[in-house]
Amino acid sequence: MAQMMTAWNQGLQVGQNFGSINTELHLPPERRETPPPPFASIPFSRDLDFVNRGDILDQIDQRCSEPAGRVALVGLGGVGKSQLAIEYAHRIAASQPDKWIFWVHAGTQARVEEGFRTIADTVKLSGRNQPKANILQLVYGWLSNDRNGSWVLILDSADDHDVFYNLTGGDVSNRQPLATYLLQSRNGTIIITTRNKDLAFRLTGRRHNMIEVGPMAQKDALTLLERKLGFLPDTNVAVDLVHALDLVPLAISQAAAYIQARAPLSSPEEYLTEFREGDRKRSRLLEHDAGDLRRDGAASNAVLTTWQISFDHIRSKRPSAADLLSLMSFFDRQDIPAWLFHGMSTGMLRREYNAGDCESGISSSVTDGDADDDADDDSDDDFRDDLAMLRDYCLIVVDEAGVKFEMHGLVQLSTRRWLEVYGQLESFKQQYIKKMATSFPTGQYENWGICQSLFAHVQVALGYRPNEDTVRLWATLLHNGGWYAWSQGRFDIARQMLDMASKVCETRLGKEDAKSLQSISLLALVFSDQGLWEEAEKLQVQVTENFKTKLGADHPDTLTSMANLALTYRHQGLWEEAEKLQVQAMKIRKTKLGADHPDTVTSMHNLALTYSNRGRWDEAEKLLVQVMEARKTKLGVDHPNTLTSMANLALTYRHQGRWDEAEKLQVQVTETFKTKLGADHPDTLTSMANLSSTYRNQGRWDEAEKLELQVMEIRKTQLGADHPGTLTSMANLASTYWYQGRWDEAEKLEVQVMEMRKAKLGADHPDTLTSMANLASTYWDQGRWEEAEELQVQAMEARKTKLGVDHPDTLTSMANLGSTYRNQGRWDEAEKLELQVMEIRKTQLGADHPGTLTSMANLASTYWYQGRWDEAEKLEVQVMEARKTKLGVDHPNTLTSIGNLALTYNNRGRWDEAEKLLVQVIETSKVKLGADHPDTLTSMANLSSTYRHQGRWEKAEKLEVQVMEIRKTKLGADHPDTLTSMANLASTYWNQGRWDEADKLLVQVMEMSKAKLGVDHPDTLSCMHNLAFTWRSQGRCTESLQLMRDCVKAQQRVLGAGHPHTMLSSAVVAKWEWLEL
Template identity: 70%
Template sequence: MQSTSFGSGNQGQQVGQNYGTINAEFHLPPGNVSAVRACPAHADAPAEQAETPPAPSATIPFSPDPDFVNRGDILDQIDQRCSKPAARVALVGLGGVGKSQLAIEFAHRIAARQPDIWVFWVHAGTQARVEEGFRTIADAVKLPGRNQPKADIPQLVYNWLSNERNGRWVTILDSADDRDVFYSANSTHGPATGDARDRRSFATYLPQSRNGSVVVTTRNKDLAFRLTGRRQNMIEVGPMAQADALTLLERKLGSLPDTTVATDLVQALDLVPLAISQAAAYIQARAPRSSPEKYLVEFRESERKKSRLLAYDGGDLRRDGDASNAILTTWTISFDHIYLKRQSAADLLSLMSFFDRQGIPGWVLKPSRTTEDTTQARCLDEAGERESDDDSSATNSGTDDGTDDDIDGGFEDDVAMLRNYCLITADKEGDEFEMHGLVQLSTRKWLEATGQQETFKQQCIKRMAASFPTGEYENWETCRRLFAHVQVALGYRPSGETVETWATLLYNGGWYALSQGRYDIAHEMAGKSRKAHEKRLGKENTATLASISLLAWVLSNQGRWEEAEKLFVQVMETNKTKLRADHPDTLTSMANLASTFWNQGRWEEAEKLFVQVMETSKTKLGADHPDTLTSMANLASTYRKQGRWEEAEKLEVQVMETRKTKLGADHPDTLTSMANLASTFWNQGRWEEAEKLFVQVMETSKTKLGADHPDTLTSMANLASTYRNQGRWEEAEKLFVQVMETSKTKLGADHPDTLTSMANLASTFWNQGRWEEAEKLFVQVMETSKTKLGADHPDTLTSMANLASTYRNQGRWEEAEKLFVQVMETSKTKLGADHPDTLTSMANLASTFWNQGRWEEAEKLEVQVMETRKTKLGADHPDTLTSMANLASTYRKQGRWEEAEKLFVQVMETSKTKLGADHPDTLTSMANLASTYRKQGRWEEAEKLEVQVMETRKTKLGADHPDTLTSMANLASTYRKQGRWEEAEKLEVQVMETSKTKLGADHPSTLTSMANLASTFWNQGRWEEAEKLEVQVMETRKTKLGADHPSTLTSMANLASTYRKQGRWEEAEKLEVQVMETSKTKLGADHPDTLTSMANLASTYRKQGRWEEAEKLEYVHSFASHPVVTLCSVDWLASSSFKLGESAEPQQ
């Protein structure tokens, strides 16, 4: 300001050069007022007195927050950047994420740490608030002339801030969200001269002086960039880290509730500070009737209650008075602003609010010239502005009458605006978008208030239905990316024509979910699709029947076969009435029903329907039609399940050859038929033929379908199973590991196929005696199956049985029995008393009783299993023969030789007729019969059979196959029993050395072979050689199986017997007492092995002349003083399961 004084000797006006407005003050002598003409513009201006420049201070309108939570290094970043000359920093983020709170904390810290720095606070939400903030700065620094009516406050402040002599300063521009406040034609400042050239935008009043820094908080990235000049000057502020959110909740509540509840609560609130603070305020205001637990329950109950809670405004002293403390209202401000600026961007946000919050693909959102969506203009709140329905300004790109380039450009502009306001984020590639869940909820409530919610919900359903494909494998990747959005759409309740579109979307979604083993969600989708189709189209419509069939397939996969059967019957009967009995859809529905019978073990009913479908298809469609060939494959699978190998093989060869001719050798259907034929070979023990086909299928699948295709993985598993059955453990393990890892990556760790691959690998460990590794996998499979499929699902029961078998092999009888009983009882309830799986569970329980010497209980179950199988499957079915062999083994253990022999002979003769003389099961039956002869001392008959078994296995399986080694050990045992020591020793050495090479030095079978050889040395009086082997076996078993495992106890007893023979009584007694006491604890006082241990100890006492102690023990039955362990030739055969129309890996 220019100030001029006049004395009595000088009566004139002094004007200096000034490029701005000249303000003159006149000091006249008394009585001369009329002599001077004052400037009209300032005639009434009051005189100002000079003010003393104040010391630096802060104009922060908010006190420090005692509950403030420091969030990582954000404050440090602000401080570091503000330390540089002319610094500008912007905190950018969604409303409510705590930008202003960070700015408040920073302002107070800088003011406290550096008292010589001015700290100014300007609320930048509107032009008026900015002017008010500049006025506050002018007052704080006591700018001369600020009180003049026409004072240009922004210019005065700008001049002061630019003058480095005034010291250092930091200015906070809070809530600078509107670009127009700083840059548009309406946000200008200057003298009202009428000349637009003299007017300036507010942004120009922010100096870039070396002595000052500007900190901006904004929701608008574009404005942040304009105000700071560089992307590097922008600090993005998102939701809090979970630990910080928990700390904030604790400080707001005064104490932290249960950790789980607190974590769930802050996660439900998207870790947004404002939402957390207001939730705490709500809880405290209503305590004790409200609590974090009750708040969380109410929050999750429904969207309406969630919205009510989020609309709560509890007040906050550290938020601007004009700002709402309710998170929903906070974001509504952004929505309204975007709608006014660019309606098409608001429409895009509205559409996105109905998708899942993550992974929203841009290609689904982008409109096209064929898009049927009709977007109506929405009204804002009554107090706000409205744009007319016919607005065609350049800011609205919601119309679809331009070129594709216009559409693309408009879409990209919409995305840019939403990203600028931090309402959405994009992934690294920019192809997919993400929204916070609470932002989506707020958007939907905003739409609800304007009556537009249903419009955009229907748009979402239409876009998804047009984008989500069917559930075939080739569509899986697209389905995977979109499935979460289908799950969200599952909860919608559309109306009108959209209902049919929604039902189709859920049908495709359910189809994909079924293929992924996600049966619960598949069931829900299929069920809702069915109801919607029935309501819209009627019960007999094709789409309705397809939904019913899909639901039935889901039920079937859940093991709920009765419910599935009921639905399949409904579809079949409807198709017969509506389309004719020979219509392809009718035949398909019959095949589906047959498959349900098949899964229930109702082979005759399944066969009857499959035959009918096959014959009708041949007549109606032709013998080489794909559907006809599928029906033949299904019938063949039924024959295979019944053990009718020749009939199955005949059909499968025919299907395979026809498909090769009709479709080509590398067609997926051809490969499936080859795998089915290989499975039939597999069941017949024709390993080489099975292997040859499985290798061919696997290699072709890799080339044709890809190494990670489910069919390729199945072929690899089938080949691995073939290796396993040939005792080629390393090759089998390598393939099973590869299948498991690929399945985890491709399908997920909890997919049923992944669990099957884990069980297969565990079975390979099981066969190698690697019990701990097997147990670990079986437990994992069982627990995941329980969670994923349910405790009573057939696959879960199988996993429990597998784990129980592992316990049994480790001698953990009680644990095994507990699981086997649970499996049996659940199977009876779930599947029926005569279901094949129920019978298998009963046989497994019987085997556990058998191992514990509980012969009567074992016999009772085995008789029941055998009789039911005879009735259900036939007397010559492989499973029936297995049950007969098991019962015969129980008779043999009880010394009931004639009964055992009778059954073993029957099994052997039937197997020869049914399966062939060289089938593995036939050879097992021969070995079992030979063992019975050996027990009776019928050496010649036993030897004759054992030689035959050994030679056939050598030819059929190879000289080093585990089964071949077992037969050699059995023959050696017969030689030993006859005192033919050299012949026995020769075979046993061969078995031991081959086992070491083939299976490993610590494999249970290797240890058994060493014990057998030691027994031969023992019988020849070669004590040192016997002892050396027995010690090695005992120590390895202690390490491998545990000190109380039955096999370990046997090895200890054998070593004690060797000590006894050498007169080393104390060593023998010490071991025998240990064996006896452990057996009592582990097996029970009346177990045969316990009684044997007592007899052995009595013998040692007797040898020492300790008659009383010996007599005390000798009331028990007399047993052999030196129990000899031989390889058991009783095979507990597990069942194999196959899917209709495709080959599933044979499993143990």
């Protein structure tokens, strides 16, 4: 048999075969597999540190409960989209065990297909192992079959549009985009996590189905930090740390992992300190991979690397958008103006590629290009498309109006690090400097709107260093930025910018270069406003001398620097030096430019202000009238400079007590400024403030208050709550409250102003010290003399150190402290201080200067309290006569002198002479100030006192009732001056033996005084003293003695045992106790 087969085989010969030989592999048929029951296929365990973030999970659940629900979690990489999806999946698995849950990583087509194959394997799909099986179609068919049960499909990291909309699957002839396999079924829900808003919209079909996931709320971020660390650091450190990390969950987790890995050598405090050291340190920390098992294995756990994946994708799809992102990374993260970038996509940021550029990834050249109108339109379209891509990838936030952008600080850091890797950091940094230098204008008022919108970005530029090509632009940018900051009262940042600008100019251009001198000159003005007058003087002398050498003594820039130096001398109280310089500048300008040249007129104006400081108001007035008329002719009636000279003339009128004329001019100036510049222009606000001061001088406090509130609120809105101008407004309002006797309100404002000035300007700044002095005055009126003394001593010593012993402000502090000593009955100390102030002012200002005369009047008051009436009278006569000559007979200060002399006559029993003087004062005050002016009423009260001493009680009573009623109407029933009138009327009743009426009034005064001023206020105690006498006169001896004892205890506690009032009350108690024996 075997031989036969051999022969047979040999006989079968196959010829040469030129055709194809097909072979088929026939596999045995598949056996049907039993599908498992529904279960959750979630590749990540549940996060025990998960922090629930508001209602996001509820929103997911709500969208998923809708038929064929689709929901997309959209947000920047690292904000926790996948973690929310993991938590939701685990919650559904626990609450609905009969529901299928499938997880597919959707970063690439291959991974999506891999995920669908896993689903096919999980549910044991028949035919899945066939070589030509279309897995996508098989899974699609299974998911669409209601009999297979309900399901949730999670597509994680679906960031790339091409993954879902390029053709895929099956034979070439029947390939479909992946998106077509994402069915809409009432039986299932699809959850997508993505960084791409546009893709999210296309996959879900509705904006309603998109949930934006941003950084965490602070409380959630702190909870996450605590859970990741296992403890919560110091609250301030924890808050600062999570905000430094932009509240991004991945960054917080990464930081916690870094700290834990290096414990105990690292701590949250040390991490935060290191993080703040600069971009390089921050980048190193944020490139640390935290190794989170709940993130896809292909995804980085370092937040910077995570974002740089998005950057690479944008660069490959739209290079101009990558350029825009690169430039924006150098700005401050908030309020990036859109107008800065219009036209940049095809112009300023035109890309030049070669093969190497495409490989390395980032365009290198930045060029300026001209374009026609069509090109501009195309450029705007390109710009909008670039923005759309950056917004869709959640890298920027665009405001509703589309005019401002915002970026996360860490995204900016990541972008800069990305640029550094590709060697493009320096190129874009220099482009940023160019862009800002050419966009940021000078600090003049008309530019403030633009300056305000860009200033935060200029501050950022301060930290960047220019190269040789951009160094001059950078210095110009800092100069203009410093100019604007100075105009806004932001002196610290102005000083920093101008110091840097001047140093760069000096190094690059030389100390004598005009740009260097301009920055130094502006820096000197900043020093001056900071009260650093010696530093300002030093710089201004330097600038003036350099200008003289370089440009000549009569060059306009030299003369301007001389004017600035004179201004500093004026601040220092060096008025002779200021006047000398101003006269010199004025004469040169008259000769060089002509008498009516604007610069000459400005010199005359400045000289007039110095005359005003020196109390030479007639000379000041003469010059200011001349200036005003010249400006009216040369510039026009409504020119700002004309209005400024009118405003200063009004101030001179005010100093002269010519308040009606001052008011008339100020109203005119204010209304013109409103029309010309606007109601909220700084010059308008200044004129309103000046007008309110005139109202205050006139005793029209309600009108003053109304204006001051208005000015304060506008300045708060326009300049900020801590701007020096705003603080001045608050201080002015406090002064008005003070005059109204609203001391609690005044105190509250003054404390606020003082603290803000300490923080803003420094504890020893002249304005801060003025605030302290004002607050001390309020304490003084409240009878809080110890507190007043403490503040006054502090202010005085600081002024001595800062300004010098003979500076006008120092002398004012000494005079105020002298008044406090006087009220405390410390007359020897008061006298010593007042003599010192008087002598210095005589030497410095002259014997007839208003300040000197005020010192003499204060010293006379101290003599008066000591009963040294001859010395008091001698000084008062001297002051009165000097004021008559210097200020005029009807000047308010002259009238005060006459009134003080009358009081001295009163105490000496020279009542006829006192009456004559007081009648004269009253009549003049009525004409000059008005019948209801506070000074007029004070004079009337003093005249009634004279009548009382003369026993002319009916006349006294009539005047006192009149004064009291006017004060009630004008000031209010509980104003301290009103209470004084009531007490005076009670004294008249008492002298007439009308003790019941006196008792009734005094009880009323005492109760109101307790409520208004406090139980321990000296005026309240004086009222107790007088009431005790009234009760004694009524025969209520026991009650009167007890009240006087209570009065003595309070006076000992408040005034001290040695105070004259205390000693008087003590003597009365002793006498009454003796009478009781």
